Amino acid sequence: MIYFNCDYNEGAHEKIMERLLQTNMEQTAGYGCDEYCEKAGKLILEKCRRADAAVHFLVGGTQTNATVIAAALRTHQGVLAAQTAHINAHETGAIEACGHKVLVLPSENGKLTAEQVEASYQAHIADDSFEHIVQPKMVYISQPTELGTLYTLKELTAISAVCRKYGLFLFVDGARLGYGLTAEGNDVTLPDLAELSDVFYIGGTKVGALFGEAVVITNPALQQDFRYVIKQHGGMLAKGRLLGIQFMTLFENDLYTEISRHANVLAEQIREVLSQKQVPFLVKSHTNQIFPILPDDVLAKLQEKYCYTWQERIDEKHSAVRFCTSWATKKAAVDELCGDLQELL
Amino acid sequence: MIYFNCDYNEGAHEKIMERLLQTNMEQTAGYGCDEYCEKAGKLILEKCRRADAAVHFLVGGTQTNATVIAAALRTHQGVLAAQTAHINAHETGAIEACGHKVLVLPSENGKLTAEQVEASYQAHIADDSFEHIVQPKMVYISQPTELGTLYTLKELTAISAVCRKYGLFLFVDGARLGYGLTAEGNDVTLPDLAELSDVFYIGGTKVGALFGEAVVITNPALQQDFRYVIKQHGGMLAKGRLLGIQFMTLFENDLYTEISRHANVLAEQIREVLSQKQVPFLVKSHTNQIFPILPDDVLAKLQEKYCYTWQERIDEKHSAVRFCTSWATKKAAVDELCGDLQELL
Amino acid sequence: MIYFNCDYNEGAHEKIMERLLQTNMEQTAGYGCDEYCEKAGKLILEKCRRADAAVHFLVGGTQTNATVIAAALRTHQGVLAAQTAHINAHETGAIEACGHKVLVLPSENGKLTAEQVEASYQAHIADDSFEHIVQPKMVYISQPTELGTLYTLKELTAISAVCRKYGLFLFVDGARLGYGLTAEGNDVTLPDLAELSDVFYIGGTKVGALFGEAVVITNPALQQDFRYVIKQHGGMLAKGRLLGIQFMTLFENDLYTEISRHANVLAEQIREVLSQKQVPFLVKSHTNQIFPILPDDVLAKLQEKYCYTWQERIDEKHSAVRFCTSWATKKAAVDELCGDLQELL
């Protein structure tokens, strides 16, 4: 079975494994107070061109989302998010378990618009019974989104402007950020994210690390006491240097960029075959997730050999599915898939 | 200014005030362990024909909703509710503050259907990543709904059947229950509610009392330790007998029914004038809330004299608004409003 | 049976009942936005000499404590309190249910000292693993305490100074404040409380009202959005004017002072009899709660006629118990109790 179902089927990039081995018996301070974390943080801030920001390393995405949101919001405040947002759809209510409502906005392509955010805020303050309604205080977006789509710099700038106009925090979930930064047509850089958001994170779990997410907090109001909240949420890894070592490796010599681009190139190869065969897509994207709409009989054959994710039924004979490439995907596997697609379609 | 904006503009029915005065200097046990609460509970259970149920008295609706839901759900479970549900729209995230997600379903008329509930449950268990999604465990409905509509006995029976099939708790918010029980065309009785739901409440705040909601718990699994949860949620009134005295008065000699019907009769009088003038309604209902769609110029004139609630803009020249009658509404006020409507429309 | 077990056995002072009757059928805005609440708030602020403070009315003490603390603290912060504090001992974990740890300090007499607060704060910041420990951010004290004792102005000033030195909020639970303000030897006034604390409340439930607590927030940082938090915690009474009317009545013509003093005078009468008979006390106080240590055989006889609260076993033959007087206690009842005590001891 060849896995295209997600981007976390393998362990870590070989250079990360090497470093973990090399440093394995070193004695360091715990809980992220070691030199590797410090160095990794500095590398990241250099890439972001924001020496004043804070960097913290957490283990996984759900944990990171809950920690950031719990640290930022007061009890009566909620977070605006697209219906498809990971925090709304796939975290077993982790945000609500921290006491905060996810204020859901409709979205076809996984993205929010500045207009939606503005309208939500305006509707809140215009309502006579506003104190009976959760106060929107944060906007959560993903770059790339859960559907693989990307905000353009213009769109992101517009959302950021609305957030600043109304005192809303802008939080960008970058669990797959590498695949966004290196996607064809992308014009949003790390310095842009640092400039336009209040807090964002750079995903490691899905981009070459065993695990790990690097949170970059640019808004000083959100920096205070953040480590307390990490600890409370069970996110303070005892051997924190494991995170530092991994992110140090990813951000030295641009490994993060290189391996992200690898996944996107392979995804484009699959997309091209599908496009040639006039296969429609649920959404258009240029990152490592591909959402073709395929005939059920083709899917039935594919699943004898390939593992992919079922997304949604389109009509009686067609379903949308998801294929993922990753830093670890082998060219040979993609060639084989493309060959089979050529034949079956 | 004549208030038609809600059903809690006045104090309490005069018979309740009399009883409160009569008993004012009596010494009783606190926290609802007095004889008045006991007697009121028995009266209610007789009306419900369920001697085995438990009755608890709380102060207000939001408090009651949060207490019932917190008592019933485990940390990873959520409650299915219509988009318009009070717990979703107007409780400042009280349910999420207890850690539980409100699982929102679309609704045009404030009601859920058995099909929606079944489909939600089925979608949950069919999802491969079901453990990453909040588990639906309770269904919350309002009778009447926030839009004044009513479930028929058939609809309620169907929802109850789905709930029992899948082990979901059915919770009925009866903040305005009196206006539902006595509405034209209603076929759902107190014994029906007791039979078909796991827990429901009978609203006092909006139906003749100074404040108070009587929770009836028929499912033994939800009865255990309920008073602990009331206390934790700040709902255990020190002078609990105030609730007992009020509900005792409401349920002796059918006062609750009598004053609820009064409100409905006056609401029908207003509805008839509007109907004669071909005024459309946002939703059709026969309870004490009326949602006409009126021209903005008419509304502008009405608001010089009457207080009502703005609901939503329909088009450039029309808005839907809400008029409420209540146990306390005076016939003369309704006559005056009807006269003015006749003239303005 | 004559009740001395608590200070909430009766309804409300007759002047309050009169006002509630007089205003019963008036139509007002809901949720505390009426003229009575406004007027009551102004009266209270005049007494506090703090026109800039905010006043909010809630229904009960547990609800008020949870609301204030939830509004003030971030997720990783806790509240320092004496072991005997109501929030620690008698609120079924309402504070923890909001996510906050009660940081318990030992106390013999129900009071904290400035030294304890300072030492707790210092211990926290001196600990290498401080981020693994709940951050103390608020100090909760009761005036009078749960044991009837009072902070002197000097003690309160010292605690306030430590709080301000370290950025801790000082929150004073005044559920029985009237009995403190009017106690023999008390030197703490309402303006002192307003000056020295960040937020405090004036209890109505135990001092003449049917129910109600008036929260005075002097710290602007705690004023923002407070009504959202009230609503979220189920504390926003629909017919909010009931609270306004009650507190307006209590603070016009110094009724609150007058009826509080009444209780203290009667408590002193009981204390004198006990003292003459050399009965020891669990704690010394001059408020409406009396904690004598009595022989079990005397207690056995007393309980045939009087209801009091058992406090703790002292030795094989003696127990400490609590007798309460209140605004509603009758002189005749106290005379009878004193006579019986004279005889039995």
Next chain:
Amino acid sequence: MIYFNCDYNEGAHEKIMERLLQTNMEQTAGYGCDEYCEKAGKLILEKCRRADAAVHFLVGGTQTNATVIAAALRTHQGVLAAQTAHINAHETGAIEACGHKVLVLPSENGKLTAEQVEASYQAHIADDSFEHIVQPKMVYISQPTELGTLYTLKELTAISAVCRKYGLFLFVDGARLGYGLTAEGNDVTLPDLAELSDVFYIGGTKVGALFGEAVVITNPALQQDFRYVIKQHGGMLAKGRLLGIQFMTLFENDLYTEISRHANVLAEQIREVLSQKQVPFLVKSHTNQIFPILPDDVLAKLQEKYCYTWQERIDEKHSAVRFCTSWATKKAAVDELCGDLQELL
């Protein structure tokens, strides 16, 4: 600098690193649904002789404690624990953040007694106002405790019996379990823990793994839906096989036992030197933590070369400190420390 400050200064045992390397590019299912987790679970259940139990793998201790407790308790229930318990002292209120009060009992040596548990439960149900108090529903103990002490089989059996008598869950935190199982004088085995507790965990982070805790749930009532709660608490590792591979390696060929014993042997070597020199200990234990009370001048010299943890001040010239050995501690380092101690004392 030689580190004796904790038992998580290094990475993982070399056999674990080998396995992680070998399996690194394998493709497996995510979230712990892979074959390695399955195999590791089976190995553990064999050791526990409980084929009916459930095994789940989480990343760290705080996360595990919060997840287990949140899964087990209803909103009004709390967990009895020693003052020194990790959940009380060093988790930044993670349990309270889930809404549950830690019900603290005094302890000199880190251990609870069956008598304390019974007395706490009895006091709760005997209290007239029991519904105003958090209901004790779980007992949390650590084996070894945070002070390195151990429950004997007799003590553990007694606690378990009290728990079963009153329907309390018994939860054993085994973050350092290996060092307990292999300690001199220990008579509690894995099958004993499985038999006597409702849920316990086997620590990997401090015993040879990069990270990881294996939760064994024997009580079926606690097994249901546990994975939902893991996910909600951010504990479901995307590449879950990392946990499975590590625990599989630890439990094949008794590696876990072997490396735990190594640490205890070295700890005994240090203890013997200290004992010969008549150094008193804060507590007596035979696990990998040593708590000597040393003169401040000796400590000053030691810290030029060794990193240890300061525990508490004993008098003007002495402090208690903690030295830890671990699976990774080198004999040479211990020899050096012992030599220096010989010389300095």
